[in-house]
C-alpha cells in the first residue's frame with residue numbers, strides 16, 4: 001500500500017513537471033505585450049465632482065493607508081493577484097506588480113462641491129469614519145477644499161448649497177470647469193489627471209437630439225438646453241481636456257454618443273455607471289448561481305433603509321427613478337428570460353429605497369428571493385446585508401482611478417472610448433452601442449484579469465484545463 005501511494009505521488013510529480021515545461025514554453029512564446037504601456041511617472045491628479053461620503057471615505061482612506069494606519073481592504077489593485085500561465089506554474093503576482101499602476105504616494109486630489117466644507121469637515125459630517133482616525137488625518141484632509149460646483153437644483157431637488165459657479169450659458173460653465181482642470185494640472189504638478197463623478201444622483205432623463213453629436217451638444221450648451229445635466233458639463237470639460245472620466249452614479253452623464261465620440265477622439269477613456277457596492281453586488285453573485293443550476297425565479301423583492309445624504313437625495317422620485325433603472329436592469333441580463341422562458345419568463349422584481357435618517361451611512365438591504373426547483377417546488381432565500389455604503393464604495397473608487405489612468409497610458413485601450421473591462425465595478429456597465437452588458441460578477445472579473453493578461457501578452461485563462469490530463 002505504502003509503495004502504491006509512493007508511486008502515485010511520483011506520477012503526479014511527473015505530470016506537473018511535464019505541464020510546467022509545456023506552459024513555460026507557451027508563456028515564453030506569447031509574452032509579447034499588446035501595444036505599448038507607458039510607465040506611471042509623476043503624480044496622478046484625482047478630480048472629484050461631489051465631495052460627499054464616498055469621496056471623503058476614499059481620500060481619507062488613501063491617506064490612512066499611506067500613513068500605515070490601515071489596509072486597502074476591498075481593493076483589487078492593492079491586494080488582488082492575477083494568475084499567469086498554468087495552475088502548476090505558481091505565478092500569481094499582485095495586480096499592482098503585474099501592470100504599472102500609479103502608487104498611492106503619487107495621488108493628489110481636488111474636488112468640486114456645492115457646499116464649502118473641506119474634506120475634513122465633509123468627512124466629519126458624513127459620519128462614516130471614526131473621529132479618532134479623522135483627527136490623525138486632519139491637516140491633510142483640511143487642505144482639500146472644494147472648487148465652486150456647476151449645479152442645477154432641478155436635477156437634484158433635495159439639496160442646495162452656496163458654492164456654485166455663475167455663468168450666462170452652460171458653455172460658460174464648461175469653460176470655467178476646463179479652467180479649473182488646467183489650474184489643478186499646473187498647481188498640483190500632476191503629470192496625469194482623471195475625473196471621478198461622486199456627486200449626487202441626478203433626476204432621470206433620456207437622451208435627446210442634443211446628446212447625439214459634438215455639434216448638437218455644443219449648440220445645446222450655448223443655448224442652455226435644460227436636457228444638459230451638470231454631470232454632463234463636467235464630463236464634457238474633462239474629455240475636452242483629454243482627461244478620462246468615470247461615472248459612479250446612475251446618471252446618463254457619459255452614456256451618450258457625444259461623450260463616446262469625444263472620448264475616442266481625445267483618447268480619454270470613459271467608464272460607468274453606478275458603483276456596484278452592496279445589494280447589487282449580492283444580486284450579481286446569487287443570480288448567476290441560480291442560472292448555473294437552472295433554478296427558476298419567480299420574484300425578487302429588494303428593499304433598503306439608509307440615512308445618509310445619498311438616501312435623502314434618492315427620496316426624490318426623479319433621482320430614485322435614475323437609481324431604480326440602474327438596479328433593475330441586472331437580473332434580466334444575467335438570467336436571459338428569452339433563452340429560459342420557463343425559468344425566468346415571469347419574474348416579479350421590485351427595488352425600494354427608503355430614507356431613514358437614524359441609520360446614517362450604515363445601510364440595511366433586505367432581499368426576499370422566491371426561487372423554484374425540481375418539479376417546480378418553491379423555496380425562499382432571505383438576505384439581510386448590514387453594510388456600510390461608503391466603505392464598500394471607496395476601494396472601487398481607488399481601483400477605477402488607477403485602472404483608468406492605466407488605460408490612458410496603454411496604446412491598446414486609450415482610443416477605445418468605453419472601458420468595458422471595468423464592468424466589474426458597476427451596476428449598469430457601459431458597453432459598445434448594441435451590445436448587452438455582462439453583469440455576472442465572475443465573468444466581469446475574468447474579463448478584467450484577461451484584459452490585463454492580454455495587455456502584457458500573457459496567455460488568456462480559459463479554464464479549459466484538458467492539458468493537465470494529457
Ligand SMILES: NC(=O)c1ccc[n+]([C@@H]2O[C@H](COP(=O)([O-])OP(=O)(O)OC[C@H]3O[C@@H](n4cnc5c(N)ncnc54)[C@H](O)[C@@H]3O)[C@@H](O)[C@H]2O)c1
Nearest residue numbers: 050052053054113149198199200201249275277309310389
Ligand atoms: N455605496 C455607495 O455609496 C454608492 C453606490 C453606488 C453609487 N453611489 C453614488 O455615488 C454618489 C455619491 O454618493 P455619496 O454617498 O457620497 O453621496 P453624498 O450625498 O454624501 O455626496 C454627494 C455630494 O455631491 C455633491 N453634489 C451634488 N451635485 C453636485 C454637482 N453638480 N457638482 C458638485 N458636487 C455636487 C453634494 O453636495 C454632495 O456633497 C451618489 O450619486 C450615489 O448614488 C454610491
